[in-house]
């Protein structure tokens with residue numbers, strides 16, 4: 001229903017806009033029935049208005065496919081405003097496409113040009129098995145959070161949180177780490193499919209604050225252990241995760257988590 005509204009909205013706009021705004025594109029999209037299927041690229045022609053978002057362009061393509069009684073392309077999305085972390089695709093070789101600090105849903109077609117061929121693939125990470133086409137199973141991230149990404153001590157009421165003074169730099173650092181949306185682009189960008197940027201963001205945003213410091217040692221050990229058990233690789237030190245993270249989370253979080261992990265093993269850790 002929502003898709004139909006978007007399509008009709010763009011159909012109406014398309015009629016009233018100059019044809020200069022309309023691009024003829026070729027989409028080279030990865031199609032895969034399930035994780036056991038080998039998968040392959042399929043080419044599709046699509047017309048896109050430069051004002052469309054990338055996902056709206058995908059909606060238009062799916063409407064075309066449905067009209068032709070062909071199987072629509074499965075892709076994940078929810079908020080369409082850079083919050084939920086579900087709109088995951090590798091576009092022309094980069095997770096979330098060519099622009100820094102942008103999720104796929106925030107990417108607009110004006111960044112492409114008429115006649116372009118655009119390649120669209122799912123995250124290529126062993127720990128994220130393909131469910132269908134561009135949709136992967138990111139429940140490995142949920143299990144890392146379940147291993148320790150929470151605070152179980154009594155932190156009191158909201159007014160108690162405000163009564164604990166926290167240095168501005170520290171609060172800012174914790175807030176930056178907390179902006180991680182769990183999309184998995186860091187693992188998709190890393191040559192070793194490492195989840196260390198994600199895990200370190202979740203470890204640090206809690207461990208940097210006094211309320212999270214109490215369980216910090218236990219938390220970092222549990223979350224790193226779970227990350228390894230899920231089959232993610234070690235940090236490749238290439239920095240690709242930071243470059244492709246749509247929330248521009250600093251790779252310094254990984255160094256901080258490593259220091260905390262070593263400190264927790266040798267009993268010297270006092271918090272992040």
Ligand code: SF4
Pocket residue numbers: 179180181182183184185186187197198201241244245246247248249
């Ligand atoms: S660290 Fe960045 S790329 Fe990785 S899951 Fe969080 S938001 Fe996505």
Ligand code: FES
Pocket residue numbers: 076077078079080081082083084085086087103104105106
């Ligand atoms: S659809 Fe939610 S971040 Fe893109």
